[in-house]
Amino acid sequence: MFQTIFLQGDASSLMSMLPFLAMILVLYFFMIRPQMNRQKKEKSFQAEIKKGAKVVTTSGIHGKIVEINSADNTITIETGAGKIKFERSAISMELSKKYLAPAKS
Template identity: 40%
Template sequence: MTTILLQAGGGSLFTNGFFMIAMLAVLIFFMIIPQRKKAREQKEFMEGLEKGQQVVTASGILGSIDKIEDRIVTLNVGNKTYIRVTKNAISKELTDAIFTTKADKE
């Protein structure tokens, strides 16, 4: 019997380098750029908060803004009940999901 030995193709340095660069480009295009865009939108949202605006915190608490003091926001959650949260706790995604959906239905 004869045995045939197959040698795995090592590929050239150019081919290996090309695939590494392609994988890096895919990583940047699909992960890093969208994450930066999302962070920028959240920052703009936090800077644009105003008294009376309906918001949702990251933990799901709904309320309207009663007072904004630097990085602390006081929310009126109903019946003169107030809670204080940081601006970072207010979620653009959840606020858009809850309040734009209600506006669309009306």
């Protein structure tokens, strides 16, 4: 008799944990995983960036890359105000014709 009560208590505690496990799974698939994918794409973009590309920095400055210095991991960007030196990680996205083209529906 003691064993049957113990087994029923174990099953009910598992059922009470089920909503918490479901919330953790939802959090992972809708928040954590997409953020990890975004970070991976951004790192690969920053590694593949080339001279002459039009870019936007994380602070919102638009410009054209004129120099890439691999030694100290910096990029020089030419803006309307002149040339500015940034860390490679400060480059947010590229503004080229293929990215600015309107989406075809």
